[in-house]
Amino acid sequence: MARDRQERGEPMMAKAVGDLRIAVLGLGEAGGAIAKDLVAAGARVRGYDPAVPAPAGVTDTGSEAEAAEGSDLVLSVNSASAAMDALRAGLAGTSPGCLWADLNTAAPAVKRHLGQISGAAGIGFADVSLMAPVPGKGLRTPMLVSGTAATLLAMLLRPLGATLDVLDGPAGLAAERKLLRSVFYKGLAAAVIEALDAAQAAGCEDWLREHISDELTQADAATLGRLVDGSSRHAVRRVAEMQAAADMLDELDVPALITTASRDLLRLLSHR
Known part of the structure; x- marks a missing residue:
């Protein structure tokens, strides 16, 4: 029983x-x-x-x-x-x-x-x-x-x-929710770390820290829509932009792990 x-x-x-x-x-x-x-x-x-x-x-x-x-x-x-x-x-x-x-x-x-x-x-x-x-x-x-x-x-x-x-x-649902959130939070953290590493190598880390802080502070409910819709609408142009960013990181001797992943995702979006 x-x-x-x-x-x-x-x-x-x-x-x-x-x-x-x-x-x-x-x-x-x-x-x-x-x-x-x-x-x-x-x-x-x-x-x-x-x-x-x-x-x-x-x-x-x-x-x-x-x-x-x-x-x-x-x-x-x-x-x-x-x-x-x-x-x-x-x-x-x-x-x-x-x-x-x-x-x-x-x-x-x-x-x-x-x-x-x-x-x-x-x-x-x-x-x-x-x-x-x-x-x-x-x-x-x-x-x-x-x-x-x-x-x-x-x-x-x-x-x-x-x-x-x-x-x-059922069991697994709570884990699913947490890991979906982790894709965002940990992915965001990885992008910030890569960008700051590159900025340090370029000699402008303080400037980028301030810029990232301002962007996060000003984010609101509409920010999500702009990120998603803008990525799909401008995917072709942004593929080229992120390739240029990856080339820059190579010159700065900073691994472009997140940058190249972003480029590849945008390339997929450009074909949808």
Whole structure:
């Protein structure tokens, strides 16, 4: 019955905060901060990390399974590459009614696979995306959550101070939203870094920093339309412009990774 309720995403009987048993796998910068906040909120927390000792108030354990044993909730906060192994190892210590939440930044397909493994083991699963850097925010880091047990996770963590937005969809949806945003944010950061490296080589870094700062400050809702529409409308001319920019970066001995990628994308747009 517990498994059926979890698979339907229905809430289970809430526990008092002091009775909530939570395991945190991965006690690095993010996991350690979240574990500390859970302890401060009154939860009973067990942790496991092969390289990092448990912070004060967290019961240190010797394995994923030992940390998960008797837990109501397991938070996997290690890395995308370790997420699958952590789940397989931790399941040996879980019992029916436990909820597994994966907070690692992984591809949607990985999250879906984790959810399938959890479901086959009778464990509820939530795909969690941390939507801001954890240091300084800890448990209050904004989170997107999807999966069969997303609603239950929100019921467990919100009383402890967590900020969660539940998406109505399967595991992988929260990861998809975060990674789509990452294409923009990380791509923007990469373009800024490449441009500033080139400006430094050209001897005008301060000028370009001021220019970029002004552009970002003045951006508004209409900026997005201008960027998208302008790129399509003027793609042919801008292909030549970005080729000239790439040639300039070559002369400045600065790798033109983002510049050439922009040129290639504009070339594709010119043929649409």
